[in-house]
Amino acid sequence: MIVRIWRAKANSEGAQGYRQHFEGNVLPELKSLAGFLKAYLLTRDRDGTVDIEVHTLWQSLEAIRAFAGPDLEAAVVEPHAQAVLTSYDTTVTHFAATEYLA
Numbered sequence: 001m002i003v004r005i006w007r008a009k010a011n012s013e014g015a016q017g018y019r020q021h022f023e024g025n026v027l028p029e030l031k032s033l034a035g036f037l038k039a040y041l042l043t044r045d046r047d048g049t050v051d052i053e054v055h056t057l058w059q060s061l062e063a064i065r066a067f068a069g070p071d072l073e074a075a076v077v078e079p080h081a082q083a084v085l086t087s088y089d090t091t092v093t094h095f096a097a098t099e100y101l102a
Contacts, residue, residue, distance in 0.1 A: 001097045006075050008052040008088035015043055015050035017084035035063020
């Protein structure tokens with residue numbers, strides 16, 4: 001399993017707008033792709049700035065290519081998302097993951 005991690009920042013309103021974008025646009029696309037397993041949208045409010053992390057879980061790097069294209073390290077940030085964020089990473093990080101259940 002591969003975890004793809006991307007980070008951004010927003011104000012409170014922008015974070016809400018990003019959540020709506022993620023749920024309405026990004027998730028449906030991800031769910032349509034073979035090899036996509038699940039996603040986590042993490043947020044942390046710090047004095048009016050919201051830290052955002054998106055973790056998507058995939059079966060393989062090949063599955064990620066269907067979403068990200070040939071440059072696996074390039075972030076996929078649609079214009080609507082860009083408009084509601086105050087800053088965002090243009091690259092992502094991938095980790096090999098082993099799942100342990102409680």
